[in-house]
Structures are given as C-alpha cells and as structure tokens.
Amino acid sequence: MSGPKCMRGGAGAPRVAPIVLLGAAAFVALAPEAAWAQEAVRPYGDFPVIGARGAIWISAQVHLMFAAFVLGVPMFAVVVEAIGIFGGDKRYDKLAREFTRLLLIAYSATAIWGAILTFALSSLYPRFWSYLTVIFGPSMWLYAGLFIVESFTLYLYYYGWDRWSEDRAKLGHLGLGVLLNIWGTIVMFIANGWLTYMMSPPADVTADTAPETVQLWSALFNATWMPINIHRLIANVVFGGAIVGMYAAYRFLAASTDEERAHYDWMGYVGNFIAIGALIVLPFAGYYLGREIYEFNQTMGITMMGGFMSWLWIIQAFLIGVLFLAGNYYLWTGMGRIPGAERFTPYVKWMLLVLVVGVIVWSTPHTMIASREEIVAMGGTHHPFLGVLGVMSAKNTAVNLMILTTFLSFLLYRRANKEPVVPWAKTGTLVQGIALGLSAAVVMFYGVYGYFVTAIIRIGFSVYQVLAVLAAMVFVILIDIAIMRGATSRGAIQWGRMPARSQYALFILGVTFTWLMGLMGFARSGIRQHWHVYEVIRDTSPQAATPALGPAATMISVCVLIFLGLVAVIFWLGGLVEKPAHRRADGLVVPSAAAEPAGSGS
Amino acid sequence: MWRTNLKVAFVVLGTLAVYTVVANAIPQIESDVPTELTLRADVTAEELVAAGEQIYTGAGGCMVCHGLGTRAPDVLRVAGRVCAERKPELECKAYLYESLTDPGAYVVEGFQPIMPDMRRTLSNQQIWATVAFLESQGGEVTVTAEDIGAGEEGGTVDSGGGTVAPAAASEFAFATEASDPVGLLQEAACTACHVLDGAGGPIGPAFDSMGDLERDYIRRSILNPAADTARGYEALAGTMPVTFGDQFSAAQLEAIVQFLADRP
Numbered sequence: 061m062s063g064p065k066c067m068r069g070g071a072g073a074p075r076v077a078p079i080v081l082l083g084a085a086a087f088v089a090l091a092p093e094a095a096w097a098q099e100a101v102r103p104y105g106d107f108p109v110i111g112a113r114g115a116i117w118i119s120a121q122v123h124l125m126f127a128a129f130v131l132g133v134p135m136f137a138v139v140v141e142a143i144g145i146f147g148g149d150k151r152y153d154k155l156a157r158e159f160t161r162l163l164l165i166a167y168s169a170t171a172i173w174g175a176i177l178t179f180a181l182s183s184l185y186p187r188f189w190s191y192l193t194v195i196f197g198p199s200m201w202l203y204a205g206l207f208i209v210e211s212f213t214l215y216l217y218y219y220g221w222d223r224w225s226e227d228r229a230k231l232g233h234l235g236l237g238v239l240l241n242i243w244g245t246i247v248m249f250i251a252n253g254w255l256t257y258m259m260s261p262p263a264d265v266t267a268d269t270a271p272e273t274v275q276l277w278s279a280l281f282n283a284t285w286m287p288i289n290i291h292r293l294i295a296n297v298v299f300g301g302a303i304v305g306m307y308a309a310y311r312f313l314a315a316s317t318d319e320e321r322a323h324y325d326w327m328g329y330v331g332n333f334i335a336i337g338a339l340i341v342l343p344f345a346g347y348y349l350g351r352e353i354y355e356f357n358q359t360m361g362i363t364m365m366g367g368f369m370s371w372l373w374i375i376q377a378f379l380i381g382v383l384f385l386a387g388n389y390y391l392w393t394g395m396g397r398i399p400g401a402e403r404f405t406p407y408v409k410w411m412l413l414v415l416v417v418g419v420i421v422w423s424t425p426h427t428m429i430a431s432r433e434e435i436v437a438m439g440g441t442h443h444p445f446l447g448v449l450g451v452m453s454a455k456n457t458a459v460n461l462m463i464l465t466t467f468l469s470f471l472l473y474r475r476a477n478k479e480p481v482v483p484w485a486k487t488g489t490l491v492q493g494i495a496l497g498l499s500a501a502v503v504m505f506y507g508v509y510g511y512f513v514t515a516i517i518r519i520g521f522s523v524y525q526v527l528a529v530l531a532a533m534v535f536v537i538l539i540d541i542a543i544m545r546g547a548t549s550r551g552a553i554q555w556g557r558m559p560a561r562s563q564y565a566l567f568i569l570g571v572t573f574t575w576l577m578g579l580m581g582f583a584r585s586g587i588r589q590h591w592h593v594y595e596v597i598r599d600t601s602p603q604a605a606t607p608a609l610g611p612a613a614t615m616i617s618v619c620v621l622i623f624l625g626l627v628a629v630i631f632w633l634g635g636l637v638e639k640p641a642h643r644r645a646d647g648l649v650v651p652s653a654a655a656e657p658a659g660s661g662s
Numbered sequence: 663m664w665r666t667n668l669k670v671a672f673v674v675l676g677t678l679a680v681y682t683v684v685a686n687a688i689p690q691i692e693s694d695v696p697t698e699l700t701l702r703a704d705v706t707a708e709e710l711v712a713a714g715e716q717i718y719t720g721a722g723g724c725m726v727c728h729g730l731g732t733r734a735p736d737v738l739r740v741a742g743r744v745c746a747e748r749k750p751e752l753e754c755k756a757y758l759y760e761s762l763t764d765p766g767a768y769v770v771e772g773f774q775p776i777m778p779d780m781r782r783t784l785s786n787q788q789i790w791a792t793v794a795f796l797e798s799q800g801g802e803v804t805v806t807a808e809d810i811g812a813g814e815e816g817g818t819v820d821s822g823g824g825t826v827a828p829a830a831a832s833e834f835a836f837a838t839e840a841s842d843p844v845g846l847l848q849e850a851a852c853t854a855c856h857v858l859d860g861a862g863g864p865i866g867p868a869f870d871s872m873g874d875l876e877r878d879y880i881r882r883s884i885l886n887p888a889a890d891t892a893r894g895y896e897a898l899a900g901t902m903p904v905t906f907g908d909q910f911s912a913a914q915l916e917a918i919v920q921f922l923a924d925r926p
Contacts (some may be wrong), residue, residue: 606693613685
C-alpha cells in the first residue's frame with residue numbers, strides 16, 4: 061500500500077479524537093466543585109424513552125467496547141510488527157499495519173462515545189458527577205492530556221510506517237508502537253481508578269466523608285483497582301483479537317481472488333489465536349479479581365457469586381462454553397488445510413467430548429437465591445443432585461480441563477505439518493504427554509479432594525489447579541519449541557482453503573466476546589446494587605434497583621448491536637480507503653486495483 | 663455479495679437473539695432498593711413480621727447466605743426457637759438484635775464470622791422488623807413498638823435521602839473504662855476471634871503474641887483492618903469489623919493499643 065493512499069485514508073476523521081476529548085475535558089473543568097455540597101443542584105436528570113440509567117448504560121458500554129478495541133489491538137500490532145522485523149518476514153509487517161489501520165477511525169469513535177458519556181453523566185447524574193470531579197478532577201485532566209498524546213502517537217505510528225521502514229528508523233517506529241501501548245495503558249489505569257472507587261472505596265470513606273477530604277491517590281489505589289487493571293489488560297487483547305478475527309472473516313468471505321482469500325484466512329487465524337490464547341489466561345485474572353472483591357467485602361462477593369447475580373454465572377459459563385467450542389471448531393476445521401494434520405483427526409472427537417462435558421458441568425447451577433417455597437421444595441437451596449456438580453470444585457476442574465484441551469488443540473495444530481528431526485523427538489513427545497496427563501491428574505485430584513474439606517480450604521485448591529495447568533503449558537511449549545527446531549515440513553499450509561462455515565465461527569466468537577464483555581460489565585457494576593459508591597453514596601434515583609438478568613441482557617444486546625453496527629461502518633470506510641474509485645476523463649468511474657494480496661509488500 | 667452480507671447478519675443477529683432469549687428465560691431476580699419504613703407507635707406484631715420478611719427476602723440480602731447450609735446457619739423455621747439457647751443471658755430478641763448489629767459477638771460453631779454489621783445498610787426500624795420476622799420463625803414475636811422507638815420523633819428511620827448515616831458513635835460506644843483494656847476487649851467481643859491469655863477464637867492473630875508489634879501498626883489494624891493482613895490470615899482478611907474506630911473513644915483505643923503492645 062502506498063504512502064499517499066494511506067494518508068488519504070485516515071486523514072480528517074481520526075483527528076476528531078483529540079478535539080472531542082478536549083471538549084469533554086473542558087466540561088469536566090466546568091463542573092462546579094462546590095456543587096456537590098449544594099442541595100440546589102438537582103440529583104438526577106431524565107432521558108426520554110430509555111431513562112437516565114439506560115442512556116448512561118449505552119453510552120458507557122459502547123464507549124468501553126471501542127476503548128477495549130483501541131487498547132487491545134496496539135498490543136498485538138506491535139508484537140506482530142516486532143515478529144516481522146526480527147523474523148525478516150514482511151507479511152507480518154503488512155499485517156501489523158492492517159491492524160493499526162483499523163484503529164484510526166475507532167479512536168474517533170472511542171472519543172465521541174467518551175464525550176457522550178461525559179455529557180450524559182453531567183446532565184443526568186449532576187450531583188454524583190460533581191462528587192466524582194471533586195475527588196478525581198486532577199486525574200481527569202491527566203487522562204484527557206494523555207489521550208491526546210496517545211492519539212498523536214498513533215498518528216505518528218501509522219502515518220510514519222513508510223517513512224521509518226528500514227534499519228534503525230524501523231526500530232524507532234517499533235518504539236512508537238510501544239509508546240502507544242504505554243500511554244493507552246496509563247489512560248486505562250486512570251479510568252479504572254474512577255470506576256473501582258465506586259465499587260470498593262477506601263474503608264475510611266463513609267457517607268459523612270466530604271469528598272474534598274478524600275485523598276486522590278488513596279481513592280485511585282483502592283482494593284479492586286489493580287485486579288481490574290490486569291483483568292482488563294488481558295481482556296482487551298482477547299477482545300481486539302476477536303474483532304480483528306471478525307474483520308478478517310468478512311474480508312475472507314468477500315474476497316475476489318485466491319491471494320486475498322489467503323491473506324484474510326491467515327489474518328483470521330492470527331486474530332483467533334490471539335483471542336483464544338489470551339482467553340486461556342483470563343480466568344486466572346478473574347480469580348484474582350474475585351478474590352479481591354471477597355477480601356474487600358464478603359457481602360459484595362457473596363452477592364456477586366451467590367446472590368441475585370448467581371444465574372449470571374450460568375449464562376457466563378454458557379457463553380464461555382460457546383467460545384471454547386467455536387474456537388476449537390475453527391482450529392479443527394483449519395487443520396483441513398494443513399498437510400499431515402489428518403493423523404491427529406482421531407483425537408478430535410475425544411477433545412470435543414471433554415469440552416462438552418466441561419461446558420455441562422460448568423453450566424450447572426448451584427448456589428441460587430430462591431423463594432422460601434422453592435427452598436422447602438428442594439430441601440435446601442442446593443439441588444440434591446445438581447448441587448453436587450455445581451460446586452466450585454467441579455467447575456474449576458471442568459474449566460481447567462477445558463483449558464488444557466484447548467491448549468492441546470493448539471499444540472496439534474502447530475505440529476500438524478511438521479516432522480521433527482531431533483533424535484529425541486519421540487521421548488520429548490512422551491514427556492509432553494506425561495506433563496499434560498500429570499497436570500490433568502492434579503486438577504482432578506484437587507477437584508475431588510475439594511468435596512472433603514471446608515470452603516475456606518477449598519478456595520485455595522483453585523490456585524494449585526491453576527498453577528498445575530500453567531506450569532504444564534509452559535513446560536510443554538518449551539519442549540515443543542526444542543523438538544521442532546529444524547523440523548521438516550510435510551507441506552505448506554494452504555491458506556485460503558478454508559470452508560466458509562469456519563468464518564462464521566469467527567463471527568460467533570466475535571459476537572460472543574462482545575456480549576460477554578457487556579455481561580461482565582453488568583456484573584461488575586451491578587454488585588454495587590443501589591449504591592453509586594458502595595455503602596457511601598446511595599442511588600436514590602427512580603431507577604436505583606438493579607435490573608434482573610433478562611432486561612440487562614436485552615440492554616447488552618442493544619449495546620452490542622450499536623457497537624457492531626458502528627464497527628461495520630468503520631470497516632466499510634476502511635474498505636473505501638483500499639479501493640478508491642478513479643474518475644476517467646470520459647466520466648466513467650472505475651475501481652482501482654483491489655487491495656494488495658498477502659505477500660505483495662508495500 | 664448481498665447473500666454473504668445476509669448470512670453474516672443472520673449469524674450475528676441469531677447469536678444475539680439466542681443469548682437474549684436464554685437470559686430472559688431463566689429466573690428473573692431484581693436487586694431491590696431498601697424502601698422507607700415508618701412504623702407507627704401502635705404497630706402490630708403481624709405488621710412487624712411482614713415488614714421484616716420483606717427485608718429478609720429483599721433489601722437485607724439475608725438469603726444470600728442464610729439457608730444455604732454452608733455459609734451461615736439456616737434460620738427459617740428455627741430462628742425463633744434457637745435464639746434463646748445461643749446466649750442464655752440474653753432474651754431471644756436481644757440476641758437476634760445483637761446478631762444483626764454486632765455479628766462478631768457470637769459466631770455459631772462451624773461457621774466463619776462473615777456476617778456484616780447490618781447498621782451499614784439498614785435502619786434501626788428495619789433491623790427490629792427483621793428481628794420480629796426471625797422470632798416468628800418457630801417462636802413468639804416479642805418485639806414491640808417500645809423496643810424500636812417507633813413513632814418517636816427523631817427515631818432512626820431510613821429517609822432514603824441519598825445516604826445511610828452510620829450509627830452514631832455514642833449509640834454503640836463501649837461503656838468500660840479506658841483503665842480496663844481487658845474489659846474493653848471482652849466487651850467488644852474481640853476474643854471471639856483473637857486469643858487472649860490462652861482463650862479465644864482462632865479467626866485473627868492471637869493477642870498473646872502481639873508484643874513485638876509497633877503501636878502504630880496495632881492502632882491502624884483496629885481503625886482500618888484492611889490496611890494490613892497478618893501472615894497466615896490472608897484467607898480471613900476482611901472479616902474484622904471496621905466499626906471499632908467509631909465505637910471506642912480515643913482514650914479507650916489508646917489503652918487497648920498500649921495493652922497489646924506491652925504484651926510479652
């Protein structure tokens with residue numbers, strides 16, 4: 061792709077981002093600090109049809125989805141660029157550039173929705189907004205400033221791709237990508253401080269505490285801040301990979317040449333690899349977050365896991381089951397285009413069995429809030445049979461085995477067309493098998509043992525299970541790298557020779573990840589129940605009650621539809637950049653050459 | 663191309679529809695907001711029980727733990743019967759009220775002290791209504807308007823005005839003199855969790871081995887238990903009540919800090 065063509069692509073639209081952000085920041089500055097203390101300031105505004113909460117919900121959720129995308133994609137774009145530089149393969153450089161191109165307009169959308177959220181908060185929840193600005197005002201300015209710096213770093217990174225494409229200049233360009241990630245991470249950490257303060261304010265902040273007396277650092281560095289930071293960092297990579305996978309799937313289905321199809325097949329594979337690879341790590345960050353929530357406030361933790369939100373986790377298990385199944389299905393289908401992969405086909409049905417049983421166990425309800433009549437009918441709040449399957453011992457065992465199975469799928473995919481040449485290959489493979497088997501045995505041992513100990517001890521077992529799985533994965537992949545050194549090929553991967561149905565699996569993955577993000581956002585926010593700031597500032601608006609899962613799900617679907625609709629427009633705009641129409645002297649409009657296929661270089 | 667677009671739209675919308683329908687098909691539970699409760703001076707036992715049941719099953723969030731058999735004792739159908747047996751020196755309603763407002767004072771054997779102080783989320787009238795409901799579970803309701811202060815001006819009523827005021831320090835202050843730190847520790851039921859002179863619970867670090875700790879550390883641990891977690895007690899972090907700073911006077915607090923720091 062030529063430089064000037066790129067310049068035409070994003071110019072104008074992305075520069076909206078800093079301007080919008082400045083406007084929103086100015087709005088923050090206008091928020092009167094003393095307003096918090098003034099009874100004259102109305103506590104709540106109204107919004108037509110969907111109400112104030114609905115307006116905040118949609119604007120916050122859509123903003124967060126775009127934000128997750130623009131924070132997640134640069135992380136792996138820069139890694140892919142580094143692979144291209146140090147591996148000497150130009151295809152990776154082109155792919156990294158394509159990832160980055162998707163960011164440009166998405167940045168503007170992030171800023172616009174951030175501004176909408178700011179305006180919605182200040183007009184619909186003015187008194188609470190004043191409270192937040194009194195505590196967090198300086199950090200809001202820092203946030204706005206860093207967002208602008210981040211935006212300009214992105215422009216430099218993208219528009220400088222051709223200029224700084226060789227030797228040391230290329231390394232400098234890579235450095236810009238790293239900087240982009242650093243700014244983005246700091247921006248996210250700051251915003252996380254605001255929302256986690258609402259969830260877990262410092263213990264010395266009470267309803268009587270004047271916001272002027274709350275120390276900014278103490279408010280930011282609250283109990284759930286770092287767990288959320290880590291969880292979101294990983295989740296953003298998962299989300300970014302999934303959206304890129306969707307984009308590639310669409311381009312694959314719409315491709316008119318084999319080369320184009322091959323390129324987008326590869327891009328879809330990379331997107332899916334990133335999404336599923338990071339997803340495997342995500343539950344561990346989730347455990348950490350859940351543990352910190354419990355440590356901050358037992359009631360909040362129990363409300364989250366066993367209270368009115370207990371059914372939410374069943375839905376979550378269902379969704380993650382879909383992710384595991386769709387992700388593995390995509391891999392197994394992809395093995396059809398790899399010569400030599402057929403020798404692993406017999407294992408697929410067993411892996412499918414483990415996944416299906418795992419999903420069933422993980423989706424089994426256990427601790428649910430029930431009416432008195434229901435409790436009496438069941439003889440307790442636990443179902444006599446399902447209650448046994450639904451405990452965390454069984455669920456942790458199921459999910460860890462599903463992770464191991466998915467890891468095995470990746471391993472087989474990776475080895476599909478390779479023939480090791482090292483003399484100890486068979487022994488190494490045997491050791492790998494033993495390591496995976498031992499890991500599964502440890503997981504199952506603690507799963508069963510968990511039934512015979514008290515809850516407080518059982519909670520600790522999940523750590524052993526997680527460590528066993530992580531250790532096995534690291535150990536096995538290290539051996540695999542050594543075994544495959546100098547391996548011969550059974551034949552090149554035939555990129556592009558994928559059935560169309562595999563691409564729809566990528567769509568299901570992308571939609572599911574997006575919906576799951578909305579669901580988890582509801583969980584995190586909903587456990588505050590009728591509090592703006594937990595046990596400090598009560599929500600006294602007419603919509604203070606936290607909705608049941610059904611209405612929440614409908615709202616999540618609306619948010620996902622808005623987001624995906626806008627993403628489709630962004631991708632369409634991106635397509636226009638690639639295929640500008642040329643008007644000939646005779647007035648006829650003809651399309652330019654299609655996008656350069658994979659491997660064509662710049 | 664349009665065919666592909668339609669297929670993509672079908673997959674996307676179909677996936678969304680499945681998730682939305684499944685989430686709407688399962689039991690729907692909304693998290694209620696505690697409602698204003700104003701009890702008249704002539705409130706009847708039946709009215710108290712009805713109000714208490716609403717709190718128990720709704721805003722109080724009691725059913726999150728009670729009745730599950732693993733987290734907290736089952737109270738339905740039995741609370742009114744067993745309440746008098748827990749602490750013989752207290753009558754049933756006094757014991758139940760204490761359980762809600764000072765849950766660390768008595769922890770039923772076999773359970774962890776995870777019950778929160780309900781004064782942070784419920785008004786005094788709501789707490790008494792809950793006590794009445796619990797008494798009705800297998801026992802006789804003895805709560806009266808006189809216990810609650812119902813109808814009295816200035817009674818503790820959840821105004822719904824945006825915040826729940828924490829209990830006034832004087833209302834829940836400890837009476838023991840600052841010159842008697844051991845008495846203070848006992849009155850505050852600290853020995854339910856901490857071992858003092860060989861007796862007490864194992865939930866928190868033993869008082870008997872605190873002599874090597876700095877006074878600032880001890881003071882901070884009482885005022886802000888979340889600030890530090892003693893090694894070996896990580897799993898029980900968060901169980902120490904955060905209300906002692908409001909309940910001890912400055913002199914009482916310093917007497918306790920001095921006493922603990924001087925332990926051998």
